[in-house]
Amino acid sequence: MNGGVSMNGGVFMNSRASVKGIEEILPRALDGERLSLEDGVALLETDELLPLAVAADAVRRRLHPEGRVTFVVDRNINYTNVCTAACRFCAFFRPEGHPEAYVLDREAVFAKIEETLTLGGTQILMQGGLHPSLGLDWACDLLRAIKSRYSIHIHSFSPPEIDYFARESGLPLRVVIERLREAGLDSIPGGGAEILDDRVRALISPRKIGWERWIEVMLTAHEVGMRTTATMMYGHVETIEERVRHILRIRDAQDKFGGFTAFIPWSFQAGNTALGRDGAVRQMATGLEYLKLVAVARLLLDNVANIQVSWVTQGAKLAQVALVFGANDFGSTMLEENVVRAAGVSHRAPMEEIIRCIREAGLGPAQRNTYYKVLREF
16 A cells, blocks of 8 residues: 655655545645534545555644553443334344333342443443333432442443333423433443434334434533443444545534544354345455445544444454554443344453553553543553
């Protein structure tokens, strides 16, 4: 590849021209100029990987000059796999009454939390399906029960779940979020974003909320003072332009209240899913696509401080490479993960492996909390 870094930090291109002029786009990104949809598409379409990495890494170093890569010690608790949304990309859900359907009782949830605390965890991420019998009152009772017993951050209930609680209870969205917060909810994960475009959503998750409602849930949470993450599941039926538009919709929402702590992209895992079986997805997203997406997200999201890798879908080695493509967070130790595993993908990255990957990338590993406060450096 032809490309490099000039003495003043700008990216230049040598004799071979890049696709759609990224030699003009990257210096603007490095100068802090806000990039457009057209710019993002050009960057995702380019085959010039090195200049893209150099620019994204430069932005990461400017935002995080301490040279630190963080991670959180936590556990995913999927309280149920019963879900009426029946998304075509999901291999985890079961219809109510299915022999494999379950709802965790409180004792099982408490046991998982106690193990997490024993291992130094600071957070639990609880998510489940849209269960016909589990509404707002059930969620609030569970939150209160957890908080009455344990000092742990509850990062739980994605926007589709919160929307379901609002529809089930008949209450306004803001009231629902305030009740959840009063009961013990500390922050909201970015699940259910998939691609923030209703053409795509009609194909992969037609029973789930549209992209504008997903944004509305997040903005309402931000407005009442809660922090959330933003995610993206790509590599199925979306176009390059729809990938970029997703990122820009996160950026636009972030301009309002600044409530997103991180952006977390991961690739669709086709195994055992309806979407994978019906031939709609001809080819799985590659590692190269992942690295480009991480870099472009870092260049476009000028108002989101943290880009998180996805070792769960990419594996620890590719996640390590992403640390020089603009990412600054290794995600979580994820003491338990069920959704991606149901699609046939099972990567493991215990804390020792995460620390080693960060060090080998020439960066300093640090354990953080949900709000990116550093708790411990290694």
